[in-house]
Amino acid sequence: MAFIHSGKMDWWYQRCPKDSTSHTVSRPGYMLIVGGLLLMLALYPVLKTLSIQLHSALTGSYVAGHHSVILINCPNEQVAKDIGRSLMEKRMAACVNILPRTATMYYWKGEIQDATEILLLVRTRTSMVQSLTEYVRSIHPYENPELLSFPVEDGSLDYMAWIDEAVPDSPYIPT
Known part of the structure; x- marks a missing residue:
């Protein structure tokens, strides 16, 4: 047995010289x-x-998808203003538009609902979308708020640089 074992080891050492195995x-x-x-x-x-x-x-070009636009529906103007201001104070958004009341129809719990809502149009870094979404879900009065994110494919480089200045890589959360 020792002879066979020795033969296998000899074969190994021939294939792998000592310098490479050490x-x-x-x-x-x-x-x-x-x-x-x-x-x-x-x-x-x-x-x-x-x-x-x-x-x-x-x-001198834009990297597609580095920034995003988020749509958030709110039940009334006061909720929209509160959410928008909070996002701005926490530096999670560079800009928030509060669009006027719109008529909305949607399915909820198996029935068609009619309502009026206020739409927020939020501009931010794409890297902030998840934390912004989690934050809005925590303060939004809806059980399942609409939060839709769309990556920006192209646009004004100066505007995109402004978004980067306004929204740091990690959100500012005041104490």
Whole structure:
């Protein structure tokens, strides 16, 4: 048995010379690699934003989808103003339009409903859509509020830069 085992090992050593098998990564090396990967994951949002800004600055073009427009229906003007102001104060939106009362028909719990609503038109960074959606759901009086997001495909570069200035990468939440 020792002879066969020795033969297999000889075959292995012929295929993999000692120099190549002796270069293994040490524990500190693995820790460095894992730490580097974790750091890259943690910095991903910042790196993504910087790469988009660099791309726009170098090419003079817009990166499609970096900004979004969100539609939010509200039951009345006061709720619309309260939600809009709150989004602005938390720097989750660069701009909120409160559009006039509209007639709305929708299905709710198996029946057609007629109502009037006020529409908010919100401009923000696409990276903020999820946190903005969660926040609005937490303060909106509807059980299932309408929150529809549409990525911006193109537009004025100066306007898009203004949105970036007005809406930081992470929302400001006053204490």
